[in-house]
Each structure stands twice: as structure tokens, then as C-alpha cells.
Amino acid sequence: MTGSAKELFPNRRKAVFFVSFVLTFQALTVLAEDAMSLEDEYLLPVEKKNSLFDLYNSRQQLPNMASHDAFSSMTSNVNDNLPYDINMMDIDIANNRQERAVEGCGDGIDQCSDPLLNNCTGPFARCIELDFGFECGCQEPYEWNTKAWTCVWKMYPFGNAASASAITGDDVTERLEVSAGIPFYRRKHTRIFIGSNGVVSFGRRYNPIVMEFPPDRRSVLCPYCADVDVSVTNTGSITYRLYDKNDANNDAQVGQVLQRASRDVETYTRAARFAASQVLIVTWYKVPKYGSDFPEIDYVTFQLVLVTDGETTYAMYIYNEMNWIPDWDPIVIGYGENWNSRTVSVSGTRGAYGRRNIGGSRGQSGFYIFRVGFVESYAQKCRNWFAGQVMEYYTNRFYYDDLPDCPCTVRRLRFDRRWRRIWGVTRNRLRCTTLNLNWNFYPMGKMCCYRNGIFVExxxxxxxxxxxxQWYSWAEHYVSDTLGKNYCCDRSNFCPLFHTIRPAGQCSRTSVFRQGGGFGDPHVATLDGKTFIFNGHGEYILINIAEVNMTFDLQARTGQADNG
Structure with missing residues (x-):
């Protein structure tokens, strides 16, 4: 048999696969009470269904066959992660069970308790007893897939139902512009490329037929990187859509997707109070492999959900129907930037064929989640600075409240020697002054700013x-005060948070100086509130101050008024 296959078919693998398929079909005909057509094959459990196509690739001898010479040289490979044998009677019983569930015939029997009737199998499946028959359900976040006959991870909205854009053709790439940017590793990327071959790249177009990993000078996500050809099927599609929080008011679906993505990140990672701002969903739906002879049944469905809050980015890989016939072509599952890359255990092995070997994040089958990007924004730096200073502020709040109020106008500021002009801070008609270093408030200080001469509160x-x-210590002033102003006010929108613990305070319309003056004969009012009236003629000293570090004299001259 092996020799004839070589002569008749140059491609030995196709010849052997053809023989295995014919022998399997004959065995099913003998053992089953009713012949099962190829159209009914989708009713089998996914493990058994895949086994029909895996006979050759599993490298096992076919049991109970009249002739299996073609398989006599096969050996088991523990790395294949595929079924080792097939029991034809199990297939027949499973098919009968499924027909009962589909028909929903009720005979008063608790079918969920009967192991011969209940075929809702799988770690996340549950049987729901009905008045007539039963139905299969799943634990959240799974849903029952009638074709795969198992629980699969519930996919995010895609296709026409999500108003998503489509990618058509073979080996094609679409470019997506993201104005706000999505962090990947340590950089924010505004240009993202979506490839038909199960790859999403950042900054540069990349859509290889065979993925090289780690990627050289590339930034890529590989939910299922392989040679996909969607051009040969009428049912398969590749769609994508970017959800942005700014569009939530105009589209209810945007808010729902953002909420679910935030909830999934919080549930399956250690992130707390995560609020998604953007979600990119790319879906490869029933896409066949390039060169497949059975594109209508030899297909896979998987999804990439890229979610970010503007600082941290998570990538979720969701796998639904994974029905590719196992081959030797490697499938890459992972992510990476240059040589800093990560792949899952089944990546590059034949275990990547079939959903049951894929997944494992937090024990979830058919699901991965990775943190793939982090860019510390100034908003986050502001929050970090605030967290480090808030306790100190409330501990010394009395001293902050005791700082003097700023004069309400620049005119009053001119007569208050406690304040001085800051050099180099005059822009857009903005003038700022600082409190002179004063032992009454040491080592604290204060800044007052004015626009058009009026206090800015x-x-x-x-x-x-x-x-x-700053005159006490430039270094401590920079860390405790200047950085917070820069992070929160100058580079982000968190200025109210900054002023919570670094308040500008109120302004004062009173002057710290007493006033004096004179008029008429003259009438003189001194600084201590006394008044004098006299008709003197000559020169006088009105004010005399003699201190250790300052002397001041104010002289006045009086003369006879001119009657004319």
C-alpha cells in the first residue's frame, strides 16, 4: 500500500490521508445503525470530529480495521498533543445522544442524570433539563457551540453586527490610524497594521506567510499566525473595529464593549479599577488555510481584543471553532518586539491545531490574556506624586493655612515688601511673585500669580x-513642589488634584502698612494715627527710621501759599 501510494501520488501525505478517510468512513458504515453522511459530521463532539481528520497525523495504528498496512510504520509522538486512538462505538453512541438532544424527545426521564443521554460534556458545560428533553449550556463567560458541541469563549461583537470594516483577499494588510495612540511595550503607536495571516503589527507593515519568531525589528501580536486564505470561501471573513470612549455617547455598543473589556481585564489580571478607553477587535471568522481541499469545513475562528486605558495595554486571544486539519506548517501564538518576545507552550507545535490545546490564562480554555504595553503617562506620574505627598500635607495642614494671603492686585503688591518679583516668569501678561523666605513660615513658601494685574485663584x-x-533647598523644592506642578498642571489635566494639597489660597484686599498724609495749612496725620495742624514755614523731617540694617528719612518743605 505504501509503495503504490508513492507511485500514484507524489504527495504521500495526501495519499495516506485519503486512505485513512475512506477506511474511517467504511468503519462508521458497519458499526452505526444508520449511515452517517458527511453533512451530518458536524454533529459529532469536537474531539471525535477532529479525530476523523487526524488519523494520519496522530501516527497511530487504526484499530479494528481489516487492512492497515499504510499505518504500520507510524510511531507515537508525545509532542503532537493529539488523540491516540478512536473508538468507533463511542462515535456512534455520541451521535445517537446528539440526535436525542436535537430532537428534544421527552419520555419523563431525567436525561441530564443519565450518562448515556447527557452529552453536554466539557469542564464548563452544564445540562439544563427541559419538559421535553434537555439543552446544553455553559458557565460564564462561555457559550454553547452547537457545531463544535462544546463550550467556547463568548466572542466580542464582530462582522456586520458590529459595523466592522472587512479585509478581503489573500496576504493583504490594512492600515489603521489611532490618533490617541495605543501603548505596545514602552512606546505609543498611532499606526497599526492588521494582516490577513493572523498578525497585527505596530509601526511597520508585516504579514508573512510563515512567521519568524522572535520577530527581527518588528512589533507584532500573533493570536494565530499562519497562512490564511479568505479569498477561497464565501462564509469566512476578517473584520476589525476600533472602539473609543469618545464615541460612547453616540453608540451604545461602544459603552458595552468598553465595560466588558474593563471587566475582563479586572477579572483575569491583577489590574484594579481598570477603565478601558480604547478597544480594538479583530476577528478571523471561519478562515481556511491556504491550499485547503475542504475550505467549508477546514476553517478556524479566533479573535484579538486589544484593550488599553491609555497607559497599560492588554491583548486577549479568544479561540472559537478551531477545525484546521493538522499539518506540519507551524502556527505561532504569542507577541513580541524585536528579540523580546513570548510564545505559549503549543506555539510552533502540532498541538496548536485544535482548540482543546489552546488557552490557559487563569484556567480558561480557549483564552489568553497578556499585558503587552505600558507607557507611564504624566497623568499617572501626577497621581504617583500626589500619593507620595498627600499624607505630609494633611499632617502639616495648619502650617499651609497659616501662610499669608496673596495681595489681590499687583498695585497692592508693590507696597508689600514680603513679596518679590520672580525673574523670567512674565508671559501672556502673567506675572508671578514668591513670598520672601520668612522665619515665621520657614521652610515653607508661596507663589502668587496675576493676569492683567488681577489675582489668579x-x-x-x-x-x-x-x-x-526654593531658597531653603532647590532640590527639595523641585521634588516636593515643582514636579507636581509640572506633571499635574503643565503636562496633564489634573491641576485640581495638585491644588488639593498645594492650594493657591485666597487674596487679601487689606494692606500690611499704615497710611499717613497731609493737606492744607498743613494738616498732618502720622503713621501712628495722630494729627497735627500748624502754620509752619520751612523744612521738616516727617519720618525718621533708624534701624541696624536700614535708615530712612522723609523730608517736607512748606511755604506760604500764593493768593493769586
Whole structure:
């Protein structure tokens, strides 16, 4: 048999597969009470269904066959992760069970308790007893797949139902522009390429027939990188859509997708209070392998869900119907940037053929989730700075409240020697001053800012209290005050958070100085509130200050008024 296959068929694998398929079909005809056509094959459990196509590739001898010379030289390979044998009677019984479930015939028997009747199998499956028969269901987040006859991970919206864009053809790539950017590894990417061969790349177009891993000078996601050809099927499709939180008010589906993605990240990772801002969903639906002889049944369905909050990015790989006939062509499952890459255990092996070998994140079959990007934003830096300073503020809040109020206008500021002009901070008619280093408030300080001569109380241009005066210590002032202002106000929209612990305070319309003056004969009012009236003629000293570090004299001259 082996020799004749070589002569008649140059492609030995196709010849052997043809023989195995014919022998299997004959065995089913003998053992089953009713012949099962190829159209009914999809009713089998997924493990048994895949086994029909896996006879050659599993390298096992076919049991109970009249002739199996073609398989006599096969040996078992523990790395194949495929079924080792097939029991034809099990296939016949499973088919009868499924027909009962489909027909829903009720005979008063608790069919869910009967192992011969209940064929809702799998770790996440559950049997639901009905008045007439039963039905199969699944634990969340799985759903029952009647074709695969097992529980599969519930996919996100895709295709026409999600108003998604489509990719058609073989070995094609679509470019997606993301203005806000999506972090991947340590960079934000605004240009993303979606390849038909189960790959998504960042920055550069990349859609190889055979994936090289680790990727050289590439940034890629590989939910199921292989040679896909969607051009040969009428049922298969590749679709994608980007969901953005800014569109949530106009499309209810956007909010639902963002909420589910946030919930999945929180459930299956250690992220707490994760709020998705963008979700990219790419779906390969019933896509056949290139060169497949059975594209209508030899297909796979999988999905990439790329979710980010603007700082951290997670990639979820979801696998639904995985029906490719096992081959030697490698399938890559993983992600990477240059030589810093990661693949799952079945990547590159024949175990990647078939859904039951794929998945494992938090014990979830057919599902992976990876953290694939992190870019520390200034918003996050602001929150981190705030977390490090907030306790100190509330501990010393009394001292912050004791700092003097800023003068309400620049005019009053001119007569208040406690404040001084800051050099180099005059822009857009904005003038700022700082409190002179004062032993009454040591080592703290304060900044007051004015626009068009009027005090700015809040916002990006407002002043703020200093934990450490710059004249006390530039280093401590920079860490405790300047960085927070830069992160929260200048580079992000968290200025209110900054002013929570570095308040600008209120302004004061009163002056710290007493006023004096004179008029008429003259009438003189001194700084201590006394008044004098006299008709003197000559020169006088009105004010005399003699201190250790300062002397000041104010002289006045009086003369006779001109009657004319």
C-alpha cells in the first residue's frame, strides 16, 4: 500500500490521508445503525470530529480495521498533543445522544442524570433539563457551540453586527490610524497594521506567510499566525473595529464593549479599577488555510481584543471553532518586539491545531490574556506624586493655612515688601511673585500669580503653596513642589488634584502698612494715627527710621501759599 501510494501520488501525505478517510468512513458504515453522511459530521463532539481528520497525523495504528498496512510504520509522538486512538462505538453512541438532544424527545426521564443521554460534556458545560428533553449550556463567560458541541469563549461583537470594516483577499494588510495612540511595550503607536495571516503589527507593515519568531525589528501580536486564505470561501471573513470612549455617547455598543473589556481585564489580571478607553477587535471568522481541499469545513475562528486605558495595554486571544486539519506548517501564538518576545507552550507545535490545546490564562480554555504595553503617562506620574505627598500635607495642614494671603492686585503688591518679583516668569501678561523666605513660615513658601494685574485663584496659571521654599533647598523644592506642578498642571489635566494639597489660597484686599498724609495749612496725620495742624514755614523731617540694617528719612518743605 505504501509503495503504490508513492507511485500514484507524489504527495504521500495526501495519499495516506485519503486512505485513512475512506477506511474511517467504511468503519462508521458497519458499526452505526444508520449511515452517517458527511453533512451530518458536524454533529459529532469536537474531539471525535477532529479525530476523523487526524488519523494520519496522530501516527497511530487504526484499530479494528481489516487492512492497515499504510499505518504500520507510524510511531507515537508525545509532542503532537493529539488523540491516540478512536473508538468507533463511542462515535456512534455520541451521535445517537446528539440526535436525542436535537430532537428534544421527552419520555419523563431525567436525561441530564443519565450518562448515556447527557452529552453536554466539557469542564464548563452544564445540562439544563427541559419538559421535553434537555439543552446544553455553559458557565460564564462561555457559550454553547452547537457545531463544535462544546463550550467556547463568548466572542466580542464582530462582522456586520458590529459595523466592522472587512479585509478581503489573500496576504493583504490594512492600515489603521489611532490618533490617541495605543501603548505596545514602552512606546505609543498611532499606526497599526492588521494582516490577513493572523498578525497585527505596530509601526511597520508585516504579514508573512510563515512567521519568524522572535520577530527581527518588528512589533507584532500573533493570536494565530499562519497562512490564511479568505479569498477561497464565501462564509469566512476578517473584520476589525476600533472602539473609543469618545464615541460612547453616540453608540451604545461602544459603552458595552468598553465595560466588558474593563471587566475582563479586572477579572483575569491583577489590574484594579481598570477603565478601558480604547478597544480594538479583530476577528478571523471561519478562515481556511491556504491550499485547503475542504475550505467549508477546514476553517478556524479566533479573535484579538486589544484593550488599553491609555497607559497599560492588554491583548486577549479568544479561540472559537478551531477545525484546521493538522499539518506540519507551524502556527505561532504569542507577541513580541524585536528579540523580546513570548510564545505559549503549543506555539510552533502540532498541538496548536485544535482548540482543546489552546488557552490557559487563569484556567480558561480557549483564552489568553497578556499585558503587552505600558507607557507611564504624566497623568499617572501626577497621581504617583500626589500619593507620595498627600499624607505630609494633611499632617502639616495648619502650617499651609497659616501662610499669608496673596495681595489681590499687583498695585497692592508693590507696597508689600514680603513679596518679590520672580525673574523670567512674565508671559501672556502673567506675572508671578514668591513670598520672601520668612522665619515665621520657614521652610515653607508661596507663589502668587496675576493676569492683567488681577489675582489668579485657580487653574493652570494659578500660584500655589510651597512645601519647601526654593531658597531653603532647590532640590527639595523641585521634588516636593515643582514636579507636581509640572506633571499635574503643565503636562496633564489634573491641576485640581495638585491644588488639593498645594492650594493657591485666597487674596487679601487689606494692606500690611499704615497710611499717613497731609493737606492744607498743613494738616498732618502720622503713621501712628495722630494729627497735627500748624502754620509752619520751612523744612521738616516727617519720618525718621533708624534701624541696624536700614535708615530712612522723609523730608517736607512748606511755604506760604500764593493768593493769586
Amino acid at each position: 485657580n487653574g493652570v496659571n494659578a500660584g500655589y503653596a510651597f512645601r519647601y521654599h
